[in-house]
Amino acid sequence: MSEAYQELLRGFTIGAHGATVELPSDVRSIGKWVEVLPRADLLKSAEVLSGAASRSLSRKHLGATRFTLMETLRPAVVDCIKGLDRQFLGSPLPLTSDRLLKAEHVLFLHHTMAEAYRRALIELCHPEGDIPMMRSGNAAACVARCLWHYQQVLLISWNLYRTPPAGIWSAMRGCYHYAVSVKLNNHAVEDGPVQHTMRPHDLFVETALMALVNPLAFTPPELEQIKTIAAGMAARCAVCSSAASEHSAQLPRDEADAEGLETGYLEFDAFFHVLTEAVSANGGMSPILLPDGKTLPVRTALVKRMLRALGQASARSATRVYGEYPIDTVLGLSGVHFFAAGRIDFETFIQNLSRLSGQGISTAADWLDSGETPNHKMLEATVLDHSLGGYRLKWEAGQTPRARIGEVVGLNGAPPGAGEPDWMLGIIRWLRYESEGAVMAGVELLTRRCAALALRPVQGGHAGQLLRALEIPPLEEGLPRAFLISGRLEQHTPRLEVLYGYEPYRVLSPRAMESVLTETTALAVNIDYTLLIEQN
Numbered sequence: 001m002s003e004a005y006q007e008l009l010r011g012f013t014i015g016a017h018g019a020t021v022e023l024p025s026d027v028r029s030i031g032k033w034v035e036v037l038p039r040a041d042l043l044k045s046a047e048v049l050s051g052a053a054s055r056s057l058s059r060k061h062l063g064a065t066r067f068t069l070m071e072t073l074r075p076a077v078v079d080c081i082k083g084l085d086r087q088f089l090g091s092p093l094p095l096t097s098d099r100l101l102k103a104e105h106v107l108f109l110h111h112t113m114a115e116a117y118r119r120a121l122i123e124l125c126h127p128e129g130d131i132p133m134m135r136s137g138n139a140a141a142c143v144a145r146c147l148w149h150y151q152q153v154l155l156i157s158w159n160l161y162r163t164p165p166a167g168i169w170s171a172m173r174g175c176y177h178y179a180v181s182v183k184l185n186n187h188a189v190e191d192g193p194v195q196h197t198m199r200p201h202d203l204f205v206e207t208a209l210m211a212l213v214n215p216l217a218f219t220p221p222e223l224e225q226i227k228t229i230a231a232g233m234a235a236r237c238a239v240c241s242s243a244a245s246e247h248s249a250q251l252p253r254d255e256a257d258a259e260g261l262e263t264g265y266l267e268f269d270a271f272f273h274v275l276t277e278a279v280s281a282n283g284g285m286s287p288i289l290l291p292d293g294k295t296l297p298v299r300t301a302l303v304k305r306m307l308r309a310l311g312q313a314s315a316r317s318a319t320r321v322y323g324e325y326p327i328d329t330v331l332g333l334s335g336v337h338f339f340a341a342g343r344i345d346f347e348t349f350i351q352n353l354s355r356l357s358g359q360g361i362s363t364a365a366d367w368l369d370s371g372e373t374p375n376h377k378m379l380e381a382t383v384l385d386h387s388l389g390g391y392r393l394k395w396e397a398g399q400t401p402r403a404r405i406g407e408v409v410g411l412n413g414a415p416p417g418a419g420e421p422d423w424m425l426g427i428i429r430w431l432r433y434e435s436e437g438a439v440m441a442g443v444e445l446l447t448r449r450c451a452a453l454a455l456r457p458v459q460g461g462h463a464g465q466l467l468r469a470l471e472i473p474p475l476e477e478g479l480p481r482a483f484l485i486s487g488r489l490e491q492h493t494p495r496l497e498v499l500y501g502y503e504p505y506r507v508l509s510p511r512a513m514e515s516v517l518t519e520t521t522a523l524a525v526n527i528d529y530t531l532l533i534e535q536n
Helices: 002-007 027-035 042-056 062-084 096-122 136-161 166-183 200-212 218-235 269-279 300-310 333-340 348-355
Strands: 190-191 197-199 238-240 249-250 265-267 285-289 294-301 323-330 377-388 390-395 408-412 421-432 441-449 451-459 468-470 482-486 493-499 513-522 529-534
Touching: 002 096, 002 136, 002 166, 002 197, 027 062, 042 062, 042 096, 042 166, 062 136, 096 166, 136 166, 136 190, 136 200, 136 441, 136 513, 166 200, 190 294, 200 238, 200 265, 200 294, 218 269, 218 294, 218 300, 265 323, 265 513, 269 285, 269 300, 285 300, 285 451, 294 323, 323 390, 333 451, 333 468, 348 451, 390 421, 390 493, 408 441, 468 493
Parallel strands: none
Antiparallel strands: 190 197, 238 265, 249 265, 285 294, 323 377, 323 408, 377 390, 390 441, 408 421, 421 441, 451 468, 451 493, 468 482, 482 529, 493 513, 513 529
């Protein structure tokens, strides 16, 4: 038995998962069975198809027979999945209970079909892993269908910021390595139900490239663009047994994989270079030229974030401090401003700035204790680990934080029991919704101490409207200070008037107003914030 065939078998479990729907065992009967599915009720169809496909996994078949049965069933499965996809993909997160149920059915259908084709491949090549004569086409189709359905499980999980089922990457690696061992990895396979021709190599590498850029850090529309780029560049990238170049990374692993497990490497030179060549273009868009001659217009900010993710392999190995402890968090700029200003809303903040007439503010002022409003809530999170660059947080089920990629988040860095909060500021780079309802997030730290303030742009000697803003002192000495405002400035503003309010860490020399020169940059493309960087 070949080593690749043993890897294909590894971790494969057979079971009906409690399913009670029996699938006919011959092609003619299964065709009639499909014809009477309750097509008008997609959820009911999904339940029947899921149960039947799952039940079939516990029944013995010849590999060719199972393959033919799955090919007969698959068009109905894909059609049902397409209908359900439209009812939950693109919906606000977290999903409502009915939409989550539909998503779970789709994930289960994809996963079960992948496992069914994997078993058909195992049976087809039993017992030593050799492909029988005249069956190479069936074997190639099994590999391609299997990898496609596993890929869809990951794509939907990433779109919903959820944890994929266990063992997906181990199964994909097993299928791919077996395809390489029998020289089927570059075999083109027609897939009628999804109207696409695919090669096992391209499917596997495309999925691995997407995983490499940390898909939980992007919105669904951004993921769709990343998938297009990865699909276009997959044929130019290679899977190797060792690091082949500077732009190589270990193939993705499952959380349950043994420490030190050798998974192989993905060499992504071509993927990296097509991004770096595009990002050099001027303006807000970076046209990416794909090998097929097509040009994909992508926001420059998105390309830069992809490149940043590709370069974080060394950063992931940086020292991290593990240990669970609670921390108070606030989501959104207005919420952070409310608490950093001493629990007062922006209107009151402005009124007090006017009343003080530039005399500075005492930390004992009577207007600081205005209480907590229904719109600005502190949520307790658990810090799972952190490094100098950021935190991995977890909000337990029931808190339902309105978190999204690119949202700013305040973290109270003061020790427990301290009278005054000490607000750090970060930005959410990735999200993951856990099955039990908890939400996990990776937060990049912007500053270890932010201050609430108001600012107004000055253009041609005319001062504009006062805007809610936060001061962001740099993390490293010698870097410029920045200011974060809600919304976008209509035009470049070379000068700002900055009005300071409650500053507990500036009590020795409080300031009321200063004028600064700035340059403007976007903090995140999907969140309506503007970052103003001070010019030296």
